[in-house]
């Protein structure tokens with residue numbers, strides 16, 4: 001199946017430059033920077049090799065949006081965003097120079113300052129290396145942590161509350177392995193309810209990458225940490241994203257999280273400021 005063309009202002013700026021220079025074709029990425037194709041340029045439009053065409057007016061619309069990626073469908077563009085009935089929040093695919101992030105209710109779901117979403121993911125994963133055996137990823141988002149974990153683990157179970165967020169992942173070229181890697185099992189549900197259904201000591205690693213405390217307080221609660229402790233194997237490791245540990249709010253949330261993780265039974269909890277989180281050992 002051919003994949004739809006997905007663009008942001010990053011990809012269309014060179015198209016406009018090429019038009020101004022009078023070029024008749026240009027290399028452009030149809031998938032937010034992953035690959036390139038040759039597109040033909042005419043005074044009226046740009047023609048992609050898959051047959052889609054885009055007017056300069058549509059391209060101008062993409063160029064002026066800094067917060068949306070766009071899908072090209074039937075020779076027109078549509079912003080990749082959805083209002084989620086399940087959570088009453090707007091989700092959208094947020095462009096960066098590299099892998100996109102996602103906005104949920106106005107909050108960006110990955111680091112985009114001093115790191116891009118992929119570097120952010122690699123830093124999280126590096127804290128619990130080697131990532132082996134069976135991995136639980138409590139908050140799918142765009143699936144970057146699940147995809148990275150599944151490169152070395154036997155299996156990754158990943159949970160997403162919001163069908164709207166999963167739709168963003170489905171349209172994101174950087175999330176394709178989330179839907180094609182047979183080692184990844186996606187669950188739609190509330191991690192707070194789904195994790196208690198797992199067996200004791202059934203995971204080697206846990207990646208807990210929730211939204212900020214103000215959006216998802218119960219995922220930072222003692223009750224939830226006790227469940228994470230229960231399902232983790234002895235010798236297992238948990239990475240828990242919290243936010244900038246050195247910021248005022250991050251510091252406060254971290255102190256509470258450290259205490260509750262220890263109360264939940266974790267023998268050692270270590271700050272990992274480079275990954276904006278902590279690692280807890282069982």
Ligand SMILES: C[S@@+](CC[C@H](N)C(=O)[O-])C[C@H]1O[C@@H](n2cnc3c(N)ncnc32)[C@H](O)[C@@H]1O
Pocket residue numbers: 104109110121138139140141142143144145146159160161162165189190191192209210211216219
């Ligand atoms: C910070 S993002 C996760 C980013 C992800 N690790 C990645 O690599 O792209 C947090 C995600 O958790 C989801 N979420 C929020 N509350 C949740 C819950 N109770 N259970 C499961 N997922 C939840 C949000 O919809 C969002 O997609």
